[in-house]
Amino acid sequence: MTDLPPDAHRALREQLGVYVLGHGTPAERAAVRAHLDGCATCRAELGELAPLVGRLADVDPDRLDDVPGPPPGLGEAVLARIAAEGPRPADLAARRARRARWRVAVAAVGIAAAAFGGGWLARPVPPPPPLEAVAVEVDRAGVTATADVVPHTWGVEVRLSGSGFAAGEVYRLTVRDDEGREVAAGEFLGVGDQPLHCSMNSSVLRQDAAGFEVADAAGAVVLRSVL
Ligand SMILES: [Zn+2]
Structure with missing residues:
Protein backbone atom coordinates (compact mmCIF):
# COMPACT_ATOMS: atom_id res chain seq x y z
CA MET A 1 0.00 0.00 0.00
CA ARG A 123 -29.65 12.70 -32.77
CA PRO A 124 -31.87 15.34 -34.31
CA VAL A 125 -35.48 14.41 -34.81
CA PRO A 126 -35.82 14.64 -38.58
CA PRO A 127 -38.60 16.92 -39.71
CA PRO A 128 -41.14 15.19 -41.96
CA PRO A 129 -39.97 15.47 -45.56
CA PRO A 130 -41.78 18.11 -47.58
CA LEU A 131 -43.89 15.92 -49.84
CA GLU A 132 -45.15 17.53 -53.00
CA ALA A 133 -48.08 15.67 -54.52
CA VAL A 134 -47.80 15.66 -58.29
CA ALA A 135 -50.22 14.74 -61.05
CA VAL A 136 -49.60 11.38 -62.74
CA GLU A 137 -50.88 10.53 -66.18
CA VAL A 138 -51.24 6.73 -66.55
CA ASP A 139 -51.11 5.26 -70.03
CA ARG A 140 -51.62 1.57 -69.28
CA ALA A 141 -54.85 -0.34 -68.74
CA GLY A 142 -55.12 -1.75 -65.22
CA VAL A 143 -52.43 0.47 -63.74
CA THR A 144 -53.28 3.08 -61.12
CA ALA A 145 -50.65 5.34 -59.60
CA THR A 146 -50.10 8.41 -57.47
CA ALA A 147 -46.81 10.12 -56.74
CA ASP A 148 -45.15 12.63 -54.47
CA VAL A 149 -41.77 14.19 -54.96
CA VAL A 150 -39.34 15.18 -52.22
CA PRO A 151 -36.74 17.88 -52.88
CA HIS A 152 -33.46 16.69 -51.35
CA THR A 153 -30.17 18.56 -51.45
CA TRP A 154 -28.77 15.72 -53.57
CA GLY A 155 -31.66 15.45 -55.99
CA VAL A 156 -35.33 14.79 -56.27
CA GLU A 157 -36.95 11.67 -54.82
CA VAL A 158 -40.05 10.24 -56.44
CA ARG A 159 -42.36 8.26 -54.15
CA LEU A 160 -44.60 6.16 -56.26
CA SER A 161 -47.66 4.28 -55.07
CA GLY A 162 -49.86 2.20 -57.29
CA SER A 163 -51.00 -1.18 -58.43
CA GLY A 164 -51.48 -3.13 -61.63
CA PHE A 165 -47.82 -3.21 -62.64
CA ALA A 166 -47.33 -6.66 -64.18
CA ALA A 167 -45.99 -9.07 -61.57
CA GLY A 168 -42.29 -9.78 -62.04
CA GLU A 169 -41.83 -7.23 -64.80
CA VAL A 170 -39.06 -4.65 -64.42
CA TYR A 171 -40.08 -0.98 -64.61
CA ARG A 172 -37.65 1.91 -64.89
CA LEU A 173 -38.19 5.41 -63.65
CA THR A 174 -36.35 8.26 -65.32
CA VAL A 175 -36.37 11.91 -64.33
CA ARG A 176 -36.12 14.47 -67.12
CA ASP A 177 -34.37 17.74 -66.39
CA ASP A 178 -35.35 21.07 -67.94
CA GLU A 179 -32.72 20.62 -70.66
CA GLY A 180 -34.35 17.38 -71.80
CA ARG A 181 -31.74 15.09 -70.24
CA GLU A 182 -33.12 11.73 -69.06
CA VAL A 183 -31.61 10.58 -65.77
CA ALA A 184 -32.18 7.06 -64.44
CA ALA A 185 -33.74 7.05 -60.99
CA GLY A 186 -34.01 3.32 -60.40
CA GLU A 187 -36.02 0.24 -61.16
CA PHE A 188 -38.75 -1.74 -59.47
CA LEU A 189 -40.55 -5.02 -59.98
CA GLY A 190 -44.26 -5.05 -60.59
CA VAL A 191 -46.31 -6.93 -58.02
CA GLY A 192 -49.54 -7.25 -59.97
CA ASP A 193 -52.64 -6.24 -58.07
CA GLN A 194 -50.75 -5.88 -54.78
CA PRO A 195 -50.27 -2.31 -53.63
CA LEU A 196 -46.81 -1.07 -54.48
CA HIS A 197 -44.94 1.73 -52.71
CA CYS A 198 -41.48 2.54 -53.87
CA SER A 199 -39.03 5.35 -53.58
CA MET A 200 -36.87 6.36 -56.53
CA ASN A 201 -33.97 8.75 -56.31
CA SER A 202 -32.35 10.84 -58.98
CA SER A 203 -29.46 13.28 -59.06
CA VAL A 204 -31.62 15.94 -60.75
CA LEU A 205 -32.44 18.72 -58.34
CA ARG A 206 -36.12 19.48 -57.85
CA GLN A 207 -35.78 22.94 -59.39
CA ASP A 208 -34.15 21.42 -62.49
CA ALA A 209 -36.63 18.54 -62.81
CA ALA A 210 -39.18 18.91 -65.60
CA GLY A 211 -40.89 15.57 -65.12
CA PHE A 212 -40.52 11.83 -64.83
CA GLU A 213 -41.61 8.70 -66.63
CA VAL A 214 -42.01 5.04 -65.79
CA ALA A 215 -41.34 2.67 -68.67
CA ASP A 216 -41.79 -1.08 -68.85
CA ALA A 217 -39.06 -3.57 -69.81
CA ALA A 218 -39.80 -2.98 -73.50
CA GLY A 219 -39.31 0.76 -73.04
CA ALA A 220 -42.99 1.64 -73.47
CA VAL A 221 -44.07 4.51 -71.22
CA VAL A 222 -46.54 3.37 -68.55
CA LEU A 223 -47.00 6.68 -66.78
CA ARG A 224 -45.59 10.18 -66.80
CA SER A 225 -45.69 13.29 -64.71
CA VAL A 226 -44.94 16.90 -65.59
CA LEU A 227 -43.33 18.81 -62.74
ZN1 LIG B 1 -4.34 2.49 -5.20
Missing part, protein backbone atom coordinates in the same frame (compact mmCIF):
# COMPACT_ATOMS: atom_id res chain seq x y z
CA THR A 2 1.00 3.61 -0.12
CA ASP A 3 0.92 6.56 2.18
CA LEU A 4 -1.86 8.13 0.11
CA PRO A 5 -5.04 9.05 1.95
CA PRO A 6 -7.34 6.00 1.81
CA ASP A 7 -10.06 8.10 0.17
CA ALA A 8 -7.77 8.98 -2.74
CA HIS A 9 -6.86 5.34 -3.17
CA ARG A 10 -10.52 4.31 -3.20
CA ALA A 11 -11.51 7.07 -5.63
CA LEU A 12 -8.73 6.16 -8.02
CA ARG A 13 -9.53 2.47 -7.81
CA GLU A 14 -13.04 3.32 -8.94
CA GLN A 15 -11.46 4.93 -12.00
CA LEU A 16 -9.54 1.82 -12.99
CA GLY A 17 -12.40 0.32 -15.00
CA VAL A 18 -12.82 3.51 -16.95
CA TYR A 19 -9.07 3.82 -17.35
CA VAL A 20 -8.54 0.28 -18.61
CA LEU A 21 -11.27 0.80 -21.21
CA GLY A 22 -9.32 3.78 -22.54
CA HIS A 23 -11.87 6.34 -21.40
CA GLY A 24 -11.66 9.38 -19.16
CA THR A 25 -10.28 12.85 -19.73
CA PRO A 26 -6.51 13.28 -20.19
CA ALA A 27 -6.34 14.77 -16.68
CA GLU A 28 -8.24 11.83 -15.17
CA ARG A 29 -6.03 9.36 -17.01
CA ALA A 30 -2.90 11.18 -15.88
CA ALA A 31 -4.15 11.06 -12.28
CA VAL A 32 -4.73 7.31 -12.53
CA ARG A 33 -1.27 6.79 -14.05
CA ALA A 34 0.33 8.86 -11.30
CA HIS A 35 -1.50 6.82 -8.67
CA LEU A 36 -0.53 3.54 -10.34
CA ASP A 37 3.13 4.52 -10.12
CA GLY A 38 2.92 4.54 -6.34
CA CYS A 39 0.26 1.92 -5.60
CA ALA A 40 1.04 -1.76 -6.03
CA THR A 41 -2.53 -2.72 -5.06
CA CYS A 42 -4.00 -0.77 -7.95
CA ARG A 43 -1.31 -2.01 -10.34
CA ALA A 44 -2.26 -5.58 -9.40
CA GLU A 45 -5.91 -4.83 -9.93
CA LEU A 46 -5.19 -3.24 -13.28
CA GLY A 47 -3.42 -6.45 -14.21
CA GLU A 48 -6.61 -8.38 -13.43
CA LEU A 49 -8.79 -5.98 -15.41
CA ALA A 50 -6.65 -5.86 -18.53
CA PRO A 51 -7.49 -9.36 -19.84
CA LEU A 52 -11.20 -8.55 -19.62
CA VAL A 53 -10.81 -5.62 -21.96
CA GLY A 54 -9.93 -7.82 -24.93
CA ARG A 55 -13.44 -9.22 -24.89
CA LEU A 56 -14.99 -5.76 -24.81
CA ALA A 57 -12.71 -4.72 -27.67
CA ASP A 58 -14.62 -7.12 -29.92
CA VAL A 59 -17.59 -4.78 -29.68
CA ASP A 60 -17.70 -2.54 -32.74
CA PRO A 61 -18.63 0.94 -31.52
CA ASP A 62 -20.06 1.75 -34.94
CA ARG A 63 -22.69 -0.88 -34.36
CA LEU A 64 -23.74 0.45 -30.96
CA ASP A 65 -26.59 2.33 -32.60
CA ASP A 66 -27.93 -0.92 -34.03
CA VAL A 67 -28.33 -2.66 -30.72
CA PRO A 68 -30.90 -1.75 -28.11
CA GLY A 69 -29.70 0.38 -25.23
CA PRO A 70 -29.10 -1.09 -21.80
CA PRO A 71 -32.37 -1.80 -20.04
CA PRO A 72 -33.28 0.87 -17.50
CA GLY A 73 -32.02 0.03 -14.05
CA LEU A 74 -29.23 -2.28 -15.24
CA GLY A 75 -26.60 -0.09 -13.60
CA GLU A 76 -28.52 -0.19 -10.33
CA ALA A 77 -28.99 -3.94 -10.63
CA VAL A 78 -25.26 -4.40 -11.05
CA LEU A 79 -24.56 -2.20 -8.05
CA ALA A 80 -27.15 -4.06 -5.97
CA ARG A 81 -25.54 -7.34 -6.94
CA ILE A 82 -22.18 -6.00 -5.82
CA ALA A 83 -23.66 -4.87 -2.52
CA ALA A 84 -25.30 -8.28 -2.05
CA GLU A 85 -21.98 -10.03 -2.48
CA GLY A 86 -21.08 -8.76 0.97
CA PRO A 87 -18.39 -10.26 3.17
CA ARG A 88 -18.39 -14.02 3.14
CA PRO A 89 -15.76 -16.62 3.94
CA ALA A 90 -14.60 -16.91 0.39
CA ASP A 91 -11.17 -16.88 -1.10
CA LEU A 92 -9.95 -13.30 -0.98
CA ALA A 93 -8.28 -13.36 -4.37
CA ALA A 94 -11.39 -14.76 -6.05
CA ARG A 95 -13.50 -12.06 -4.45
CA ARG A 96 -11.12 -9.40 -5.61
CA ALA A 97 -11.18 -10.76 -9.15
CA ARG A 98 -14.99 -10.83 -9.03
CA ARG A 99 -15.10 -7.24 -7.83
CA ALA A 100 -12.68 -6.30 -10.58
CA ARG A 101 -14.96 -7.87 -13.19
CA TRP A 102 -17.92 -6.02 -11.78
CA ARG A 103 -15.97 -2.79 -11.87
CA VAL A 104 -15.33 -3.25 -15.60
CA ALA A 105 -18.98 -4.20 -16.09
CA VAL A 106 -20.16 -1.12 -14.24
CA ALA A 107 -17.75 1.09 -16.16
CA ALA A 108 -18.82 -0.47 -19.46
CA VAL A 109 -22.50 -0.07 -18.62
CA GLY A 110 -21.90 3.53 -17.65
CA ILE A 111 -19.95 4.26 -20.81
CA ALA A 112 -22.52 2.51 -22.99
CA ALA A 113 -25.35 4.35 -21.25
CA ALA A 114 -23.55 7.66 -21.75
CA ALA A 115 -22.99 6.81 -25.42
CA PHE A 116 -26.60 5.81 -25.92
CA GLY A 117 -27.87 8.78 -23.94
CA GLY A 118 -25.59 11.14 -25.84
CA GLY A 119 -26.63 9.54 -29.09
CA TRP A 120 -30.29 9.90 -28.31
CA LEU A 121 -29.88 13.49 -27.25
CA ALA A 122 -27.61 14.44 -30.11
Whole structure:
Protein backbone atom coordinates (compact mmCIF):
# COMPACT_ATOMS: atom_id res chain seq x y z
CA MET A 1 0.00 0.00 0.00
CA THR A 2 1.00 3.61 -0.12
CA ASP A 3 0.92 6.56 2.18
CA LEU A 4 -1.86 8.13 0.11
CA PRO A 5 -5.04 9.05 1.95
CA PRO A 6 -7.34 6.00 1.81
CA ASP A 7 -10.06 8.10 0.17
CA ALA A 8 -7.77 8.98 -2.74
CA HIS A 9 -6.86 5.34 -3.17
CA ARG A 10 -10.52 4.31 -3.20
CA ALA A 11 -11.51 7.07 -5.63
CA LEU A 12 -8.73 6.16 -8.02
CA ARG A 13 -9.53 2.47 -7.81
CA GLU A 14 -13.04 3.32 -8.94
CA GLN A 15 -11.46 4.93 -12.00
CA LEU A 16 -9.54 1.82 -12.99
CA GLY A 17 -12.40 0.32 -15.00
CA VAL A 18 -12.82 3.51 -16.95
CA TYR A 19 -9.07 3.82 -17.35
CA VAL A 20 -8.54 0.28 -18.61
CA LEU A 21 -11.27 0.80 -21.21
CA GLY A 22 -9.32 3.78 -22.54
CA HIS A 23 -11.87 6.34 -21.40
CA GLY A 24 -11.66 9.38 -19.16
CA THR A 25 -10.28 12.85 -19.73
CA PRO A 26 -6.51 13.28 -20.19
CA ALA A 27 -6.34 14.77 -16.68
CA GLU A 28 -8.24 11.83 -15.17
CA ARG A 29 -6.03 9.36 -17.01
CA ALA A 30 -2.90 11.18 -15.88
CA ALA A 31 -4.15 11.06 -12.28
CA VAL A 32 -4.73 7.31 -12.53
CA ARG A 33 -1.27 6.79 -14.05
CA ALA A 34 0.33 8.86 -11.30
CA HIS A 35 -1.50 6.82 -8.67
CA LEU A 36 -0.53 3.54 -10.34
CA ASP A 37 3.13 4.52 -10.12
CA GLY A 38 2.92 4.54 -6.34
CA CYS A 39 0.26 1.92 -5.60
CA ALA A 40 1.04 -1.76 -6.03
CA THR A 41 -2.53 -2.72 -5.06
CA CYS A 42 -4.00 -0.77 -7.95
CA ARG A 43 -1.31 -2.01 -10.34
CA ALA A 44 -2.26 -5.58 -9.40
CA GLU A 45 -5.91 -4.83 -9.93
CA LEU A 46 -5.19 -3.24 -13.28
CA GLY A 47 -3.42 -6.45 -14.21
CA GLU A 48 -6.61 -8.38 -13.43
CA LEU A 49 -8.79 -5.98 -15.41
CA ALA A 50 -6.65 -5.86 -18.53
CA PRO A 51 -7.49 -9.36 -19.84
CA LEU A 52 -11.20 -8.55 -19.62
CA VAL A 53 -10.81 -5.62 -21.96
CA GLY A 54 -9.93 -7.82 -24.93
CA ARG A 55 -13.44 -9.22 -24.89
CA LEU A 56 -14.99 -5.76 -24.81
CA ALA A 57 -12.71 -4.72 -27.67
CA ASP A 58 -14.62 -7.12 -29.92
CA VAL A 59 -17.59 -4.78 -29.68
CA ASP A 60 -17.70 -2.54 -32.74
CA PRO A 61 -18.63 0.94 -31.52
CA ASP A 62 -20.06 1.75 -34.94
CA ARG A 63 -22.69 -0.88 -34.36
CA LEU A 64 -23.74 0.45 -30.96
CA ASP A 65 -26.59 2.33 -32.60
CA ASP A 66 -27.93 -0.92 -34.03
CA VAL A 67 -28.33 -2.66 -30.72
CA PRO A 68 -30.90 -1.75 -28.11
CA GLY A 69 -29.70 0.38 -25.23
CA PRO A 70 -29.10 -1.09 -21.80
CA PRO A 71 -32.37 -1.80 -20.04
CA PRO A 72 -33.28 0.87 -17.50
CA GLY A 73 -32.02 0.03 -14.05
CA LEU A 74 -29.23 -2.28 -15.24
CA GLY A 75 -26.60 -0.09 -13.60
CA GLU A 76 -28.52 -0.19 -10.33
CA ALA A 77 -28.99 -3.94 -10.63
CA VAL A 78 -25.26 -4.40 -11.05
CA LEU A 79 -24.56 -2.20 -8.05
CA ALA A 80 -27.15 -4.06 -5.97
CA ARG A 81 -25.54 -7.34 -6.94
CA ILE A 82 -22.18 -6.00 -5.82
CA ALA A 83 -23.66 -4.87 -2.52
CA ALA A 84 -25.30 -8.28 -2.05
CA GLU A 85 -21.98 -10.03 -2.48
CA GLY A 86 -21.08 -8.76 0.97
CA PRO A 87 -18.39 -10.26 3.17
CA ARG A 88 -18.39 -14.02 3.14
CA PRO A 89 -15.76 -16.62 3.94
CA ALA A 90 -14.60 -16.91 0.39
CA ASP A 91 -11.17 -16.88 -1.10
CA LEU A 92 -9.95 -13.30 -0.98
CA ALA A 93 -8.28 -13.36 -4.37
CA ALA A 94 -11.39 -14.76 -6.05
CA ARG A 95 -13.50 -12.06 -4.45
CA ARG A 96 -11.12 -9.40 -5.61
CA ALA A 97 -11.18 -10.76 -9.15
CA ARG A 98 -14.99 -10.83 -9.03
CA ARG A 99 -15.10 -7.24 -7.83
CA ALA A 100 -12.68 -6.30 -10.58
CA ARG A 101 -14.96 -7.87 -13.19
CA TRP A 102 -17.92 -6.02 -11.78
CA ARG A 103 -15.97 -2.79 -11.87
CA VAL A 104 -15.33 -3.25 -15.60
CA ALA A 105 -18.98 -4.20 -16.09
CA VAL A 106 -20.16 -1.12 -14.24
CA ALA A 107 -17.75 1.09 -16.16
CA ALA A 108 -18.82 -0.47 -19.46
CA VAL A 109 -22.50 -0.07 -18.62
CA GLY A 110 -21.90 3.53 -17.65
CA ILE A 111 -19.95 4.26 -20.81
CA ALA A 112 -22.52 2.51 -22.99
CA ALA A 113 -25.35 4.35 -21.25
CA ALA A 114 -23.55 7.66 -21.75
CA ALA A 115 -22.99 6.81 -25.42
CA PHE A 116 -26.60 5.81 -25.92
CA GLY A 117 -27.87 8.78 -23.94
CA GLY A 118 -25.59 11.14 -25.84
CA GLY A 119 -26.63 9.54 -29.09
CA TRP A 120 -30.29 9.90 -28.31
CA LEU A 121 -29.88 13.49 -27.25
CA ALA A 122 -27.61 14.44 -30.11
CA ARG A 123 -29.65 12.70 -32.77
CA PRO A 124 -31.87 15.34 -34.31
CA VAL A 125 -35.48 14.41 -34.81
CA PRO A 126 -35.82 14.64 -38.58
CA PRO A 127 -38.60 16.92 -39.71
CA PRO A 128 -41.14 15.19 -41.96
CA PRO A 129 -39.97 15.47 -45.56
CA PRO A 130 -41.78 18.11 -47.58
CA LEU A 131 -43.89 15.92 -49.84
CA GLU A 132 -45.15 17.53 -53.00
CA ALA A 133 -48.08 15.67 -54.52
CA VAL A 134 -47.80 15.66 -58.29
CA ALA A 135 -50.22 14.74 -61.05
CA VAL A 136 -49.60 11.38 -62.74
CA GLU A 137 -50.88 10.53 -66.18
CA VAL A 138 -51.24 6.73 -66.55
CA ASP A 139 -51.11 5.26 -70.03
CA ARG A 140 -51.62 1.57 -69.28
CA ALA A 141 -54.85 -0.34 -68.74
CA GLY A 142 -55.12 -1.75 -65.22
CA VAL A 143 -52.43 0.47 -63.74
CA THR A 144 -53.28 3.08 -61.12
CA ALA A 145 -50.65 5.34 -59.60
CA THR A 146 -50.10 8.41 -57.47
CA ALA A 147 -46.81 10.12 -56.74
CA ASP A 148 -45.15 12.63 -54.47
CA VAL A 149 -41.77 14.19 -54.96
CA VAL A 150 -39.34 15.18 -52.22
CA PRO A 151 -36.74 17.88 -52.88
CA HIS A 152 -33.46 16.69 -51.35
CA THR A 153 -30.17 18.56 -51.45
CA TRP A 154 -28.77 15.72 -53.57
CA GLY A 155 -31.66 15.45 -55.99
CA VAL A 156 -35.33 14.79 -56.27
CA GLU A 157 -36.95 11.67 -54.82
CA VAL A 158 -40.05 10.24 -56.44
CA ARG A 159 -42.36 8.26 -54.15
CA LEU A 160 -44.60 6.16 -56.26
CA SER A 161 -47.66 4.28 -55.07
CA GLY A 162 -49.86 2.20 -57.29
CA SER A 163 -51.00 -1.18 -58.43
CA GLY A 164 -51.48 -3.13 -61.63
CA PHE A 165 -47.82 -3.21 -62.64
CA ALA A 166 -47.33 -6.66 -64.18
CA ALA A 167 -45.99 -9.07 -61.57
CA GLY A 168 -42.29 -9.78 -62.04
CA GLU A 169 -41.83 -7.23 -64.80
CA VAL A 170 -39.06 -4.65 -64.42
CA TYR A 171 -40.08 -0.98 -64.61
CA ARG A 172 -37.65 1.91 -64.89
CA LEU A 173 -38.19 5.41 -63.65
CA THR A 174 -36.35 8.26 -65.32
CA VAL A 175 -36.37 11.91 -64.33
CA ARG A 176 -36.12 14.47 -67.12
CA ASP A 177 -34.37 17.74 -66.39
CA ASP A 178 -35.35 21.07 -67.94
CA GLU A 179 -32.72 20.62 -70.66
CA GLY A 180 -34.35 17.38 -71.80
CA ARG A 181 -31.74 15.09 -70.24
CA GLU A 182 -33.12 11.73 -69.06
CA VAL A 183 -31.61 10.58 -65.77
CA ALA A 184 -32.18 7.06 -64.44
CA ALA A 185 -33.74 7.05 -60.99
CA GLY A 186 -34.01 3.32 -60.40
CA GLU A 187 -36.02 0.24 -61.16
CA PHE A 188 -38.75 -1.74 -59.47
CA LEU A 189 -40.55 -5.02 -59.98
CA GLY A 190 -44.26 -5.05 -60.59
CA VAL A 191 -46.31 -6.93 -58.02
CA GLY A 192 -49.54 -7.25 -59.97
CA ASP A 193 -52.64 -6.24 -58.07
CA GLN A 194 -50.75 -5.88 -54.78
CA PRO A 195 -50.27 -2.31 -53.63
CA LEU A 196 -46.81 -1.07 -54.48
CA HIS A 197 -44.94 1.73 -52.71
CA CYS A 198 -41.48 2.54 -53.87
CA SER A 199 -39.03 5.35 -53.58
CA MET A 200 -36.87 6.36 -56.53
CA ASN A 201 -33.97 8.75 -56.31
CA SER A 202 -32.35 10.84 -58.98
CA SER A 203 -29.46 13.28 -59.06
CA VAL A 204 -31.62 15.94 -60.75
CA LEU A 205 -32.44 18.72 -58.34
CA ARG A 206 -36.12 19.48 -57.85
CA GLN A 207 -35.78 22.94 -59.39
CA ASP A 208 -34.15 21.42 -62.49
CA ALA A 209 -36.63 18.54 -62.81
CA ALA A 210 -39.18 18.91 -65.60
CA GLY A 211 -40.89 15.57 -65.12
CA PHE A 212 -40.52 11.83 -64.83
CA GLU A 213 -41.61 8.70 -66.63
CA VAL A 214 -42.01 5.04 -65.79
CA ALA A 215 -41.34 2.67 -68.67
CA ASP A 216 -41.79 -1.08 -68.85
CA ALA A 217 -39.06 -3.57 -69.81
CA ALA A 218 -39.80 -2.98 -73.50
CA GLY A 219 -39.31 0.76 -73.04
CA ALA A 220 -42.99 1.64 -73.47
CA VAL A 221 -44.07 4.51 -71.22
CA VAL A 222 -46.54 3.37 -68.55
CA LEU A 223 -47.00 6.68 -66.78
CA ARG A 224 -45.59 10.18 -66.80
CA SER A 225 -45.69 13.29 -64.71
CA VAL A 226 -44.94 16.90 -65.59
CA LEU A 227 -43.33 18.81 -62.74
ZN1 LIG B 1 -4.34 2.49 -5.20
